[in-house]
Amino acid sequence: MPTKSITSIQNQIIRQLTQLKDKSRERKKTGLFLIEGKREISLALKGGYEIETILFYPELFSLDQVNDLINQPASIIEISKEVYQKLAYRDTTEGILAVAKTKASSIDNLAIKTETPLILVVEAPEKPGNIGAILRTADAANVDAVIIANPKTDLYNPNIIRSSVGCVFTNKIATGTTAEIISFLKAKNISIYCAALKASVEYDTQDFAKPTAIVVGTEATGLSNDWLNNSTQNIIIPMQGEIDSMNVSVAAGILIFEAKRQRRFK
Incomplete structure (x- = not known):
């Protein structure tokens, strides 16, 4: 009753x-x-x-x-x-x-249980719709964790819950500053692949079967220099049209599923 x-x-x-x-x-x-x-x-x-x-x-x-x-x-x-x-x-x-x-989301609480984790890092995302779409992609790929650097909105914003169709609950999610997250990844010997325009190689030339963090930034500003200065390798998705960037959730999907494709053959 x-x-x-x-x-x-x-x-x-x-x-x-x-x-x-x-x-x-x-x-x-x-x-x-x-x-x-x-x-x-x-x-x-x-x-x-x-x-x-x-x-x-x-x-x-x-x-x-x-x-x-x-x-x-x-x-x-x-x-x-x-x-x-x-x-x-x-x-x-x-x-x-x-x-x-709510659940605690500090990077200090993030436990990685596999020896070859695949982690998606998103720096300073602002639009709840993009965050939700990224979380749907992460769930579909079953990544080991999603880490949000310098978050601009809280995870329990109704727009994030709605646009993620509940995948905010199915992913392992952590938040922290860029510096904290870089330290976390380096301490665990996880290679850092930054989606960036400068000093980049095509994304499908890299080995994502090893412990990997794929890092994406906003369409407007890209990634901060802290990420670019600590990158194992910058990667780029070749564009064949007139623009030089795409929606962050789409880019994240392409990169994450390339990593998943490679891991099927290892």
């Missing part, structure tokens, strides 16, 4: 959840965030996230479906259509939301 029913958007709990949805500061302060959608909640549960509260709109998602979905103790709140529309981020969704606890 639901622990309670909430029908007013003026309810204090709903006000707090609206802040979680809208404010990065609130997510960081409370260590909580909002998840919307059955698939995303399922992936969060599979990824070991702790769910505090489930909220459901019974005309779209039944209590029986809630009980089938959730596999851990959690408060269950039935909400009205008005409350649901206040909290929901997407125009079309299944009528279910969850409040979950």
Whole structure:
């Protein structure tokens, strides 16, 4: 049975959840965030996230479906259509939301369990949509970790959760400064391949079957000099049109799947 029913958007709990949805500061302060959608909640549960509260709109998602979905103790709140529309981020969704606890993402906590890791590093990404697309690619390739250097937005931004279709929960993700991440990679003897225009060789000439970090930056500014000065080798994707760069998530996909292709033959 639901622990309670909430029908007013003026309810204090709903006000707090609206802040979680809208404010990065609130997510960081409370260590909580909002998840919307059955698939995303399922992936969060599979990824070991702790769910505090489930909220459901019974005309779209039944209590029986809630009980089938959730596999851990959690408060269950039935909400009205008005409350649901206040909290929901997407125009079309299944009528279910969850409040979950964030996970620590410091590079100091990142454990690499393979001798030949494949890691994707992204420096200072700003657009949640790009971050989400990168996380989908990383999940598809089953990389060992995604590391975000100098992050500009928190991982639990609703746009990242939405655009990653829940892959923010399926990847092993760490964050840190560029200097911290370079030190981490060097300490573990992981080769650093920087996607850059200068002093570069074509990406498919390199051996990505060994311990490898592929590093990409933003389309606007590229990678900082700290990365370029510590690169094992700069790599480039040859362009045959008029432009000299492509969307960062597309570039990351090309480079990561070349590494996966090479590893099939080693």
